[in-house]
Amino acid sequence: MKRPEDFYDKELAKKLTGITDDKLLEFYIEGIISRIERAIGYDLVKCEKTEFIQGVDTNVVYLNRKPVEQVSKALWLKEELSFRVDEHRLILTAPFCQSEFLEVTYTAGYDILPLDIQMFIFSTLKENLANENGLKSFSLKDVSYSYFDKVQQSENFRRGIIDLFGVRV
DSSP, X not given: OOOOTTSSOHHHHHHHHOOOOHHHHHHHHHHHHHHHHHHHTSOSXXXXXXXXXXXXXXXXXXXXXXXXXXXXXXXXXTEEOOEEXXXXXXXXXXXXXXXXXXXXXXXXXXXXXXXXXXXXXXXXXXXXXXXXXXXXXXXXXXXXXXXXXXXXXXXXXXXXXXXXXXXXX
């Protein structure tokens, strides 16, 4: 899915990562965004989405994409249901049964990434580029640097996804 030109702050990304080449910066950031999207199971860009959700004998349905901006319709057995929306939960006036599917059409996602998500992306990029030579640590006079290995970087990424999006990866 095509992202808007201002989906993230490129100037802030340049300052924080030290990468000045626009194409290279975009390549790395798009790669990290794609990795996030694979982990959470949906695109971050705002769009309209139709989901078919199997009944669970309840009147509360959790929509996959976040943040939910608007729910335009909820159909059960081809009839429109009345509902209200609470964040990413669709609350129906009556429960629907397990053997049936609810068709929900809604708009969700971001026009512009929130700053906390941008900072996560930029810091992940900086961390991934910080140790291109594979060093564990080095020292210059009184200052020493230690780098995370790939396993620790991957674990940091996983924990960041859980913190930001509330999904297990």
